[in-house]
Amino acid sequence: MNSLGDQQGMQLVDSNVIAPDPFVTAYQQMVESGWPALSFPESEGGFGFPELVELAMVEMMQTANVAFSMCHLLA
Amino acid sequence: MNHARIQVGMQGAALVERAYQIAVSYAEGRVQGAIRSRGKNPVAIIHHADVRRMLALMKAGKDAMKALGYVAAAALDLSDHAGSEQERAEYSARVGILTPIVKGWNAEFSQELVQLAVQIDGGMGYLEETGVTQFMRDARVTTIYEGTSAMQAEDLVGRKLLSDGGEAYLVELDEMRVVVSELALADNSIKPIGAALSAAVDQLAEVFAWIIVHNASDAEVLEVVAFDFMMLSGYVAGGWQMSRAALIASHKMIDGNDDVEYLADKLATSHFYMEYILPRAQSHASIVLSSGGSLAQVRH
Numbered sequence: 001m002n003s004l005g006d007q008q009g010m011q012l013v014d015s016n017v018i019a020p021d022p023f024v025t026a027y028q029q030m031v032e033s034g035w036p037a038l039s040f041p042e043s044e045g046g047f048g049f050p051e052l053v054e055l056a057m058v059e060m061m062q063t064a065n066v067a068f069s070m071c072h073l074l075a
Numbered sequence: 076m077n078h079a080r081i082q083v084g085m086q087g088a089a090l091v092e093r094a095y096q097i098a099v100s101y102a103e104g105r106v107q108g109a110i111r112s113r114g115k116n117p118v119a120i121i122h123h124a125d126v127r128r129m130l131a132l133m134k135a136g137k138d139a140m141k142a143l144g145y146v147a148a149a150a151l152d153l154s155d156h157a158g159s160e161q162e163r164a165e166y167s168a169r170v171g172i173l174t175p176i177v178k179g180w181n182a183e184f185s186q187e188l189v190q191l192a193v194q195i196d197g198g199m200g201y202l203e204e205t206g207v208t209q210f211m212r213d214a215r216v217t218t219i220y221e222g223t224s225a226m227q228a229e230d231l232v233g234r235k236l237l238s239d240g241g242e243a244y245l246v247e248l249d250e251m252r253v254v255v256s257e258l259a260l261a262d263n264s265i266k267p268i269g270a271a272l273s274a275a276v277d278q279l280a281e282v283f284a285w286i287i288v289h290n291a292s293d294a295e296v297l298e299v300v301a302f303d304f305m306m307l308s309g310y311v312a313g314g315w316q317m318s319r320a321a322l323i324a325s326h327k328m329i330d331g332n333d334d335v336e337y338l339a340d341k342l343a344t345s346h347f348y349m350e351y352i353l354p355r356a357q358s359h360a361s362i363v364l365s366s367g368g369s370l371a372q373v374r375h
Contacts, residue, residue, distance in 0.1 A: 006209045050152040051078060052145060058082055059141065062089035066213045068087075073082055 084177035087185030106242035141315030168243035179227030180309025229299035299367035307359035
């Protein structure tokens with residue numbers, strides 16, 4: 001997925017920004033697993049983990065696919 | 076904002092990690108060149124000293140950058156969650172100092188390190204065969220977005236140091252000195268790490284004092300030297316973290332921890348950082364202390 005994203009890039013189609021399909025599925029899976037909510041307070045539906053722990057997750061994600069990790073950073 | 080900058084700093088380190096893993100794998104397989112002392116047969120390039128030099132730069136660099144990022148993230152947590160208001164304020168000041176260094180220094184240092192993987196992979200690397208050029212391109216934006224390196228430097232020197240007269244920075248220097256004194260009491264094998272850190276911190280303190288004086292009297296000079304002060308801060312802070320790692324690894328080994336190979340490797344990597352990477356601090360220190368008078372005269 002990392003080199004696919006590099007080759008295909010984002011597409012601008014009729015004013016819509018289209019990500020490569022695997023990015024969309026991967027992000028959906030990530031959301032379903034709860035990862036984006038890792039460091040949000042439990043009162044807001046998060047898991048209440050420290051930034052320190054989130055950074056460890058982020059590091060792994062960035063190492064695998066830095067472009068994909070931007071979904072999380074920008075969200 | 077700190078959260079995003081710390082994560083962008085980590086992007087640099089993560090890309091170096093990825094590129095490093097590919098470079099190691101390539102170097103283990105690619106056979107070229109004999110080593111004179113070992114005979115006529117060509118060897119896998121991982122045995123050549125210069126390849127090992129490049130791999131070690133990547134390894135020690137990413138270790139230091141990651142460690143600094145985690146220290147900043149922990150400070151961010153404590154700035155929100157520490158027990159007392161005073162502690163939270165202290166950690167907030169710490170985050171203020173560390174964040175521009177993590178974003179600014181990590182991103183800049185990563186540029187060089189990620190390219191070493193292309194160098195190691197040679198023609199195969201450059202011609203996209205091993206994929207490392209993607210990491211080089213991916214890393215290129217990290218010095219640009221979320222505030223350019225110049226912006227991080229300006230934040231560190233022009234805003235953070237100006238806002239409290241350098242008090243928060245002095246706290247960091249004190250933290251470094253604690254590690255220096257702990258190393259002075261440590262096993263002989265790691266004392267040289269402490270000596271290297273001590274010299275670097277002393278020099279950093281000297282340059283810091285110069286900055287504080289000029290903050291008051293000549294703000295324009297600071298714009299000229301800010302980048303190099305940020306890089307100086309980064310290389311020394313990286314050395315501080317590698318020194319901490321060496322102390323912890325040394326204690327664990329003495330305590331009989333099982334992971335001997337990992338701990339010994341950590342010590343070796345820390346030694347390497349102090350010998351091969353930390354000396355860069357000196358060049359940045361010289362530049363700051365020169366006051367950049369020559370810069371104003373250069374025309375384009």
